[in-house]
Amino acid sequence: MTEMKHHLTDALLIAYSAGSMPEAFSLVVATHISMCDDCRARMGSFDAVGGELLMEAGAAEMTAGSLDAVMRMIAGEEPEPLREKSHDNVEHLFPEPLRNYVGCSPDDIKWKKVGGGVSQLVLPTKGEGTVRLLNIPGGVAVPDHGHRGTELTLVLQGAFSDEVDRFGVGDIEVANEDFDHQPIAAPGVACICLAATDAPLRFSGLLPKIAQKFVGI
Amino acid sequence: MQRIQEAADSRAFADLYQFFAPRVKAFIIKTGSTPDVAEEVTQEVLATVWRKAKLFDPTKASVSTWIYTIARNRRIDIVRKVRRPEPEDLVWGPEAEPDQADAMALQQETEQLSEALANLPEKQRILIEKAYFSELSHREIAEQTGLPLGTIKSRIRLALERLRYSIK
Numbered sequence: 279m280t281e282m283k284h285h286l287t288d289a290l291l292i293a294y295s296a297g298s299m300p301e302a303f304s305l306v307v308a309t310h311i312s313m314c315d316d317c318r319a320r321m322g323s324f325d326a327v328g329g330e331l332l333m334e335a336g337a338a339e340m341t342a343g344s345l346d347a348v349m350r351m352i353a354g355e356e357p358e359p360l361r362e363k364s365h366d367n368v369e370h371l372f373p374e375p376l377r378n379y380v381g382c383s384p385d386d387i388k389w390k391k392v393g394g395g396v397s398q399l400v401l402p403t404k405g406e407g408t409v410r411l412l413n414i415p416g417g418v419a420v421p422d423h424g425h426r427g428t429e430l431t432l433v434l435q436g437a438f439s440d441e442v443d444r445f446g447v448g449d450i451e452v453a454n455e456d457f458d459h460q461p462i463a464a465p466g467v468a469c470i471c472l473a474a475t476d477a478p479l480r481f482s483g484l485l486p487k488i489a490q491k492f493v494g495i
Numbered sequence: 496m497q498r499i500q501e502a503a504d505s506r507a508f509a510d511l512y513q514f515f516a517p518r519v520k521a522f523i524i525k526t527g528s529t530p531d532v533a534e535e536v537t538q539e540v541l542a543t544v545w546r547k548a549k550l551f552d553p554t555k556a557s558v559s560t561w562i563y564t565i566a567r568n569r570r571i572d573i574v575r576k577v578r579r580p581e582p583e584d585l586v587w588g589p590e591a592e593p594d595q596a597d598a599m600a601l602q603q604e605t606e607q608l609s610e611a612l613a614n615l616p617e618k619q620r621i622l623i624e625k626a627y628f629s630e631l632s633h634r635e636i637a638e639q640t641g642l643p644l645g646t647i648k649s650r651i652r653l654a655l656e657r658l659r660y661s662i663k
Contacts, residue, residue, distance in 0.1 A: 297567040298629035305580045312583035319652035323644040329560030330609045337517035357548035374583035
């Protein structure tokens with residue numbers, strides 16, 4: 279695997295650590311962290327900040343009998359033994375958090391065509407935002423689009439380029455409002471991305487706008 | 496924590512409870528919950544601390560950090576009722592005994608982080624608290640910088656790399 283060069287921002291890691299992020303975005307963040315030791319270490323340090331804030335949050339008196347209540351909850355229970363993790367030694371294309379939503383392989387996915395050779399699968403999440411897998415054949419462009427909110431795009435296979443840079447496996451692009459870009463998949467193997475948006479995309483051309491009505495991008 | 500992990504010592508657990516439960520409850524109240532809900536969440540958090548005690552690894556996180564992550568997750572389950580996908584666990588080899596020196600070093604780094612946070616300018620500190628207590632939008636969080644994370648980040652990264660290396 280080539281070295282990743284596009285990582286999560288501090289703002290995203292704080293929101294993930296604080297637990298204030300919608301599920302759609304958390305899934306992309308958790309999937310990137312599964313692939314990236316650097317962001318895993320940064321997440322650990324933001325959790326440590328959370329731990330310090332907990333230490334300094336003050337002290338709210340517990341109600342009478344609350345320790346007894348907890349003792350009853352755990353009565354007769356030993357701390358759970360560590361489970362042996364089954365290491366299947368298979369290199370999965372999809373890290374575990376994503377496998378929990380879509381299974382192991384892109385071959386099992388029921389892709390829906392969205393035009394221009396591009397296909398997608400919208401994942402079921404609760405709350406704000408939408409997250410989808412995108413499958414872009416090598417050399418194909420995704421319609422030029424802007425965003426009303428934030429868009430996170432994580433590359434799982436292949437690569438794409440846009441006005442900003444080239445994004446390979448594990449790289450994550452954080453695009454904000456006022457940012458129009460036209461991603462083009464690198465030639466060769468299809469580019470598979472996990473993309474979360476918190477508002478509908480804004481396509482520049484008329485045709486994509488009509489398409490948008492039907493495919494719900 | 497060690498006595499809970501190794502000997503399922505309920506006296507040790509009661510001590511840990513006395514220290515952490517009021518802090519967890521205060522923290523949950525700060526995130527916007529009523530005292531009743533915070534009490535319920537806190538009881539769940541402490542019960543989880545007992546059940547998951549063996550998962551605590553002092554080379555990867557301090558006790559306060561570990562309890563913070565449990566409190567966050569229980570709050571999401573009970574109050575927000577949403578799912579929070581977690582990163583894949585790193586694959587370690589046969590469970591190695593946590594290295595005392597690593598655990599000590601992490602403890603020191605955590606203390607330094609605590610000191611650095613305490614010494615932040617007031618305005619900066621308030622922003623950070625707001626970010627953790629979900630009072631800021633992502634955009635507002637993006638505008639603040641300067642959290643002093645350098646050393647602890649390197650320490651955690653080192654620990655991860657060492658653990659990865661040990662299985663190769």
